[in-house]
Amino acid sequence: MSEDLPAGYPHLAEADVVLRDGSVARLRPILPSDAEGIHRFHSGQSEESIYLRFFAPIRRLSDKDVARFTQVDYVDRMALVALVRDDIIGIGRYDRVDESSAEVAFNISDSYQGKGIGSVLLEHLAALAQERGITRFEAEVLPQNRKMLGVFSEAGYEVSRRYEDGVVMLHFDIAPTAQSLSVRFAREHRAEAASVRALLHPRSVAVIGASRRERAIGHQVLAHVLDTGFTGAVYPVNPEADEVLGLPAVATVSDLPGEVDLAVVAVPAESVPAVVRECAAKGVHGALVISSGFAEVDERGAALQDSVLRVARDNGMRLIGPNSFGVLNLDPALRLNATLSPQVPPAGFLGLYSQSGALAVANLYSAARRNLGVSVFASAGNRADVSGNDVMQYWIDDDRTHAVGLYLESMGNPRKFSRIARALAANKPVIVVKSVISSGAPVPGHRVRSARVQPHAFTSMLKQAGVIHVENVHQMFDAAQLLLHQPLPAGRRVAVVTNSHQLGSIITANALAWDLDVVHGPVAVGTEASVADFTTALQAAFDAEDVDSVVVAFIPPVGALDQDVVEAVRESARRSEKPCVATLLGLRGVDTGSLVHEDGPASDGAAEGTQDDVAQQAPERPGQAVPLYGMPEEAVRALALATRYGMWRAKDKGDPLVREGTRIADAREVIDAVLADDPDGRALTDDEAHRLLTAYGIDLWQRVEVETADEAVHAAEELGYPVVVKSLSPLVRGQSLLDGIRVDLRDADAVRAAFTAMDQHLAPLDANYFVLQKMARSGIACVLGTVEDPLFGPVVSVGLAGAPTDLLDDIAYRIPPMTDVDCREILDDLKLAPLLDGYRGAPPTDRRALEDIIGRLSLMCDDLLELSSLELNPVMAHQDGATVLGAEILIRPAQRRSDPGRRALG
Structure with missing residues (x-):
């Protein structure tokens, strides 16, 4: 927009949204220049729609009314317009009626009703209102206006109604609830x-x-x-x-x-x-x-x-x-190959997405060589609009896609990816090829934000979402051919059957390295064993009650592989509900009855030919075929990945965190006051940090800044003995060679002596600025933090305090919104986690207390875009709780998130 924008115009409120029918509309705050557009919009409405909105047959709006509609302050009075081709198709507005409530109203174009515009406007207005301290909406609706009543009742809020003077009066809190979030995500998904x-x-x-x-x-x-x-x-x-x-x-x-x-x-x-x-x-x-x-x-x-x-x-x-390299849909009812590739894999049940054009070719050819059927393939190219997130939304409901593989060169919206991938992985395996998300040079054509967090935050995000993370396309297809054609492993217990002791040892070592438990074998029938002996060994492995999956490797000592061996593996796997992976000399891919040789496609031409040929070969559902691997290490890795995924899918994912003891309005008051005084933001004082954390139920212990020994003694007597004196200089934090803390000071003489000695010792380093704090119970010192990352959005991190954490890079990450299980598992991810559980006879810490603080931090950073960074250090975890002794919090003006708290295209 070229015009001068009004003061306070909220750029962050602009968004492109997908409507119910899959089309796109533009949402933005209203402008005074929209007056003519409002007149056109109103003149195009039916008499019924005008009456339902204004409770009167107003055929033309007065210039005074239009001026009042279009001139708002974007705080107490907010209005959004939805546009298509620069024409207004919907208007939503709220007007504050008191400190915490606002009246909301909508007007949707007759020709666009039924496309979900009212629901989208309500979501966006509710999010904007909350940022301005409004917690409750009210509305007046005529009883016959069933569509608008439906917008409110179906939004997932707890709506109260009363009938008064021929009008339905609605009231509801607009804070997100599990139900309202579920409704929003479901609508976003469908659109x-x-x-x-x-x-x-x-x-x-x-x-x-x-x-x-x-x-x-x-x-x-x-x-x-x-x-x-x-x-x-x-x-x-x-x-x-x-x-x-x-x-x-x-x-x-x-x-x-x-x-x-x-x-x-x-x-x-x-x-x-x-x-x-x-x-x-x-x-x-x-x-x-x-x-x-x-x-x-x-x-x-x-x-x-x-x-x-x-x-x-x-x-x-x-x-x-x-x-873009193009799109491919091998549904026999469609047969679409709008790509640059003449190579068409067989029709099947694997969905593929690639950003790279060169690797798009490799993907299609590799699928063809392996006889691995594909349902849909999409290449996003520069992904200016449609991205992997969009395609995953489609795959959630696509009956012809049973597993998906994505090759990602970059990621524009990891937060939304995590949310959608988790929903998809709940029913279908999601395999992602991506090394790391780094702050290095972006892929040409891909506009991405640089990440502030460590690269393994990306890996943690994939694990949290249940995604199978692999290093290259080869590994992606190794995993896919197992996940598509075999049952999921029920557990880690593995049987190994081979005809070579050396192969058995290799497989066992690899299985242990991948955290699999070899409970049966390795059974080596010998190089001269008959097919009958091999079949007997195979059947015993499949029949063993303590076995969850079977690994087979057969390398003939001389000559070609005996077809009877292949048939024995095929039939044993077919009769069992346990997954099987096999290494048979010279074979790779999916054995559906015709051999897949490593040097090319199946001999019967199953991977080549026209789409007519492919459609005829495509099964209506994936059968239980044996996945074949060139090397036993590849088979074990694929089995381990499938096992991890199966265990993630079967586990309890937890419940959303509850907001008991949180007061968002109090937190916003602190942040708004800081930004009013310092528009560019700043670090919070101890008092401000205490108030902000208290708003989310986190108790920060008081600390008093002291400049002299007398001030230290006075503070100690105010707080109560025993106390701690420590330097706040970053030079001494975590340093064993620089004494920056004295603990367990039990009287005035001890305080005076400790302060004087530290002051003399640290003054030459300009590190002699101190605080005094009440002595906390001893325990394990932890560091809990959040950061508003430009790429990931809010990120929660956990580590233990001290040099070992820094040296091992032992920091665990999660992406909000988190569940109670996420709060537990982020601690399990630490290499030093055994210290929390009572290492070598030490008393275990109260992990529930730590998990509670982590959960509150998750809610806080998810709610507050201005929370640039927060570090609680140290948090002393002990047998009976966790004590927060220090906090450093930085507030900055809110920036646009890639996945805001309302529906929007990235």
Whole structure:
């Protein structure tokens, strides 16, 4: 917006949102310049809608009313408009009626009712109101306005109603509850899944830039769409040709003869914005931009990419790319190959997502070589709009996808990824290829924030979400072929059957390294054993009651592998409900009855051919086939990953944290006062830190700053003996060579002597600034913290105090919102966790007390965007509780989170 914005205009309230039907709308705070748009909106409403909103037949709004509607202070009076193609389609507003309550009202365009706009506006208004100290909404609704009554009743809040003077009076608290969050996430999921489904299940495809030159990208994509037998309508768009590949071509998008669901754009980069604008005017639902030359090239390309995205979103469209490799949907009822790859894997049940174009090729070829069936493949390219998060939303409900694999070069919204991945992994394995999220140079074309937390925070996030983390594509397919075609292991107990003592030893060692327990074997039948002997050993392993899974390795001493051995493994696994992984000489992939050789696809051509061939081979459901591995180490690793996932899926995930003893309004009062005095933010004083922590039920022990020995004695007598004197200088913290603390001081003489000695010792280092504090009970010193990370959002960290933690980098992380189980497991992740449980006869600490503080920190950093960093150090954990002795808290102005507390596209 080029106009001068009003004072206090909240930029953070701007958002693109997906509506119920999968289309996109723009939300932003209202502006005085919206007056004409309000008049147009109102004049387009039916008499019934006007009456339901204003309780009177007001055919035209007065200029005075419109001025009052459009001129707000964005604090006590807030209004949001929803727009599509710059037209207002919905208005939501609140007006404060007292310190903690506001009246809320909505007006939705007749032509857009039923798309969830009212629900989205309510979510955003509630979040904005809470940030301004409002905790309760009220509304007046006519009884016949069932749609608006439904918006309130279905939002997940506890709504009270009363009927008064012909009007329904509604009141409800707007603080998030488990129910309201569940409703919000469910609506977000349904909308985003619908938007992606429209892209992946088109009834018609237009290829814009469909050239007659065989080497041109547009020609290749069109050829692949046709070769795989796409069941919908196909339209080439080429201004210089009457026909392309036997199909009649049209000159422009506007000339297309019918509706188009998906536009595949393969024109020069500078032409893409105009093409997308034409698509929007034509009513095309979504665009797949294959063209390159955008943010992956330079800043000019980045600006061009931004313009393409803005055109798409302003017109309600979703967009894949630019610089995408394409999408593939092998549903036999669709048969869509809108990619640059002529190689088509068999149709099956693995969903694949890749950001890299080069690795997209590798993914498809590798799946084909392994005879591993694919349901849907999507390449996001520069992921200007559609990302892995969106595709995961689609996969949650896709019946043809039973496991997913994602190759991530970067991540724009880890917080949302964690939330969606956890929901997906609850029913389907999620395998992610990504080394680390680092602060290094970003991938060309990918705009990401730099992370402040350590790289293993990313690994912790994946573990928290139940994601299977692997190092490369090879490992991803190793895990996928097991997870798709075998039952999940019930536990860690493994049987090993082989025909070589050396192989048995290798497998056992690898199993132990992966925390598997070999309880049966290794059984080595000998190199000269018959197939019958091998079969007997196999059956005994599968029949053993204390075995959860079976590892088989058979390497013939001379010549080719005996087919009877393969059949024995196949039949033993088929009859059992226990998973089996196998290493058989020269074979790799999924054995569905035809062998998969390491040097290429199956001999019967199952990995090649047209989509007609693939569709005929695709089963209606995945059968129990044996996954084959070239080396036993690969088989064991895949089994270990499947075992960990199975145990995560079976375990109790915990309950959301309760807010007992928390007072958000008191915390906001502290933060608002700090930022009013210091707009750039600052560190809190001890008194401010105490008030902020108290608002969340955390008791920070008082400490008194002292500059002289007399002040130290006076403070000690006020606090009560015994006391501690310590330096606050970072030079002495955690240093054993610099004495920065004296403990257990029981009288005035001891305090005076300790202060004088430390003052003399530390003055030359300018480290002689001290505090005095009551002596706490001895225990294990812990450091609990939070940080508002630019990439991850709020992050909770836990470690033990001292040099060992720093040397071992022994810090555990979790991403809020956390459950009670997360609070427990973050402590279990520490290498030094045994110290908390009573190491070598020491009394165990009260871990529940630590978990309670961790949970409160999680709620605090999730609620307060201005909480830049917080460190509680030390927190003394002992047998009967945990004592918070120190706190350093930094407040900064709120920044936009990648996953705010309301629905929005990243």
